[in-house]
Amino acid sequence: MIRKFAKAVAVTAVVVASVATIANVQPAQAGNAGAAAVGGFVAGAFVGSVLSQPRYTAPAPVYIAPAPRYRHRPEPWTRAWYRYCSAKYRSFNPNTGYFVAYSGNHRFCR
Incomplete structure (x- = not known):
């Protein structure tokens, strides 16, 4: 100024x-x-x-990083894995670890 x-x-x-x-x-x-x-x-x-110029300066934009997203899946054959797969898939079979997909195929729960 x-x-x-x-x-x-x-x-x-x-x-x-x-x-x-x-x-x-x-x-x-x-x-x-x-x-x-x-x-x-x-x-x-x-x-x-x-x-006649403006007598203020605009503040610099501040970048705020989004919160990190964790896609944690429990290790197979643990209690947490059984809870996760049972809650996520209604057709989950805890004896085999597989569930029936919409296509009719059996898939292992990861």
Whole structure:
């Protein structure tokens, strides 16, 4: 923000100098008055654009990583495995470790 203010002050000084030049125009130097007026207009447009900029900065986006997903399956033939497969598949056979899929095929519970 200080840099923008310093630019605005410098440009304002240039505008004041060009206006002072226009005010002290002698009849022999009347050809330079148009160039000074154009320069003053350009400097004023620049100062206006600098001063009209927003005076805030948007905060940087913060990335929040999603929670890790664990796909834990118990080891076969443990109590946890029997509970898992019995709860997941209604056709689970605990003696063989297989269940009947919708296709009719027997599949081992993993």
